[in-house]
Amino acid sequence: MKNILIIARKEVREGLRNRWVLATTLLLAALSLTLSFLGSAPTGNVGVNQLDVVIVSLSSLTIFLVPLIALLLSHDAIVGEMERGTMLLMLSYPVSRNQVILGKFVGHLAILAFATLFGYGAAAAALAATGTEIDPASWSSFVTMLCSSVLLGAVFIAIGYLVSASVRERSTAGGVAIGIWLFFVLIYDMALLGTLVASGGHALPNGLLDALLLLNPTDAYRMLNLGSGEASALSGLGGVAEHTGLNATLLVGALFGWIVLPLSLAAASFSRKEL
Amino acid sequence: MKPAVIVTGIAKRYGKVNAVRDVSFQLNEGEIVALVGHNGAGKTTIVKLLLGLIRPSEGSVEVLGEDPASGDFAVRQRLGYLPESVAFHMALTGRETLAFYARLKRIDTSSAPELLERVGLAAEAADRPVRTYSKGMRQRLGLAQALLGQPRVLLLDEPTSGLDPALRRRFYDLLDDLRSSGTTILLSSHALTELEDCADRVLILNEGVKIADGTIESLRRIAQLPTKISVTQTEGDTSLSRMTSCPAWTKTGSDTFETEVTMEDKISLLKEVTANPADVAALHVTEPTLDDLYAHFLNSRRAAQ
Numbered sequence: 001m002k003n004i005l006i007i008a009r010k011e012v013r014e015g016l017r018n019r020w021v022l023a024t025t026l027l028l029a030a031l032s033l034t035l036s037f038l039g040s041a042p043t044g045n046v047g048v049n050q051l052d053v054v055i056v057s058l059s060s061l062t063i064f065l066v067p068l069i070a071l072l073l074s075h076d077a078i079v080g081e082m083e084r085g086t087m088l089l090m091l092s093y094p095v096s097r098n099q100v101i102l103g104k105f106v107g108h109l110a111i112l113a114f115a116t117l118f119g120y121g122a123a124a125a126a127l128a129a130t131g132t133e134i135d136p137a138s139w140s141s142f143v144t145m146l147c148s149s150v151l152l153g154a155v156f157i158a159i160g161y162l163v164s165a166s167v168r169e170r171s172t173a174g175g176v177a178i179g180i181w182l183f184f185v186l187i188y189d190m191a192l193l194g195t196l197v198a199s200g201g202h203a204l205p206n207g208l209l210d211a212l213l214l215l216n217p218t219d220a221y222r223m224l225n226l227g228s229g230e231a232s233a234l235s236g237l238g239g240v241a242e243h244t245g246l247n248a249t250l251l252v253g254a255l256f257g258w259i260v261l262p263l264s265l266a267a268a269s270f271s272r273k274e275l
Numbered sequence: 276m277k278p279a280v281i282v283t284g285i286a287k288r289y290g291k292v293n294a295v296r297d298v299s300f301q302l303n304e305g306e307i308v309a310l311v312g313h314n315g316a317g318k319t320t321i322v323k324l325l326l327g328l329i330r331p332s333e334g335s336v337e338v339l340g341e342d343p344a345s346g347d348f349a350v351r352q353r354l355g356y357l358p359e360s361v362a363f364h365m366a367l368t369g370r371e372t373l374a375f376y377a378r379l380k381r382i383d384t385s386s387a388p389e390l391l392e393r394v395g396l397a398a399e400a401a402d403r404p405v406r407t408y409s410k411g412m413r414q415r416l417g418l419a420q421a422l423l424g425q426p427r428v429l430l431l432d433e434p435t436s437g438l439d440p441a442l443r444r445r446f447y448d449l450l451d452d453l454r455s456s457g458t459t460i461l462l463s464s465h466a467l468t469e470l471e472d473c474a475d476r477v478l479i480l481n482e483g484v485k486i487a488d489g490t491i492e493s494l495r496r497i498a499q500l501p502t503k504i505s506v507t508q509t510e511g512d513t514s515l516s517r518m519t520s521c522p523a524w525t526k527t528g529s530d531t532f533e534t535e536v537t538m539e540d541k542i543s544l545l546k547e548v549t550a551n552p553a554d555v556a557a558l559h560v561t562e563p564t565l566d567d568l569y570a571h572f573l574n575s576r577r578a579a580q
């Protein structure tokens with residue numbers, strides 16, 4: 001356990017040193033502030049809670065950006081250290097490979113969580129500071145959005161490690177990571193939409209649609225944040241959500257499954273790697 | 276002397292490649308052993324096996340009484356390792372790097388400044404990121420991390436590469452200190468002449484097989500390599516041509532002659548040459564170097580195949 005924290009601490013320090021933490025926090029803060037002020041302009045005063053608008057905008061932003069940041073952080077973690085030779089030295093110390101991978105996970109997750117909390121927090125803080133009235137239900141949705149964004153980041157960090165532990169070269173890892181990002185963020189949903197259209201208005205069997213939504217972590221995230229409460233009406237996803245048997249517990253469970261499975265596969269693949 | 280490392284009949288295969296075949300040896304406490312062999316002879320594989328980074332396909336490895344590849348790797352707390360062409364995390368400073376490795380070994384980080392001084396890394400350099408370091412400075416930092424926590428067994432892969440002559444000297448002095456405190460040191464290097472003065476024992480590897488193991492003196496005896504003797508005569512003297520015990524003198528200078536002699540005949544020849552001290556202006560005796568021994572063992576192995 002102590003080894004995991006030692007390695008996590010080193011990752012965070014490296015992240016601070018090479019400006020990863022600063023860059024991602026500023027990026028997320030800048031985008032979320034822009035969205036919350038520009039995005040709220042057209043709604044005017046029609047009784048819609050401003051924070052709910054922000055939640056919808058930020059969730060959509062998260063689906064694109066957080067997986068990308070997570071993959072950028074993680075795809076190099078194992079293959080890069082092996083290629084540079086730092087892994088050899090670290091493993092000659094009394095640490096196991098599982099501790100190395102878990103330590104890196106904790107460290108990278110801390111960086112991403114910091115960036116998300118402070119970047120997105122800036123938007124909420126700005127809204128509150130400008131005197132907008134926000135009801136408690138919106139606050140709780142916002143907190144859900146923050147936590148699930150971190151969770152989505154964790155999913156893609158784990159997927160990035162799996163890529164990093166499975167390939168032989170850093171450049172391959174980069175390419176595969178971009179491919180995975182495109183697949184989950186764009187291609188999967190397009191294909192899903194295409195299927196729904198092709199089915200000619202006949203709803204897919206509910207079980208199948210549920211499964212398809214759970215099989216993509218970004219969709220699970222989308223359903224979790226946009227499928228209920230005020231946000232569902234704003235985003236138009238409420239219609240889908242009503243027809244599925246997915247509840248918050250199931251969606252969060254799916255996201256956790258998406259962390260545990262790739263992470264265990266990454267650990268297994270890493271333990272078989274010859275130094 | 277107690278053995279610190281016992282290696283019995285190890286083999287390591289990567290796919291179809293035999294990196295190491297049936298190698299056995301012991302390293303005793305307080306002994307400096309040189310691991311010698313050309314590139315790809317299996318030196319690095321053996322070091323990795325001793326660290327437990329890889330498991331042998333056959334045979335067993337015992338370091339300080341434990342299998343290094345099993346359990347929670349506790350034995351590695353008492354090992355120091357310097358990899359060939361050592362690499363560090365570029366963004367961290369030297370001091371942070373050392374502190375990170377000290378924590379992994381559960382050592383108080385207060386020993387770091389003293390270690391940095393010991394390897395000759397200036398305090399101002401220690402607070403710069405490793406990215407800015409020269410090759411020699413990285414090598415020194417590598418040595419410092421290997422020495423963390425006074426290891427009982429030190430495994431050094433090409434430790435002097437990138438060090439200037441003064442630092443090399445300091446490095447070998449350091450090894451002498453460590454040896455006298457009972458540390459076992461396994462050293463692999465291509466700079467054979469340097470090893471000659473410091474190594475108690477030499478292990479020669481070729482294509483994953485151990486082909487020689489012993490002190491340099493004993494290897495010289497086995498190899499039966501001739502000693503080179505060169506004599507410069509005082510002007511006009513031709514006493515060498517009258518000698519019978521070793522007639523094959525070759526002229527290498529105006530008054531300088533050279534010959535090769537076996538170990539047994541060496542003393543008697545020297546006696547004969549120096550019988551009349553006035554005749555000899557200069558005399559050089561060159562024993563076979565580790566380079567010669569290495570070449571000899573490799574060639575005789577090839578001839579046997």
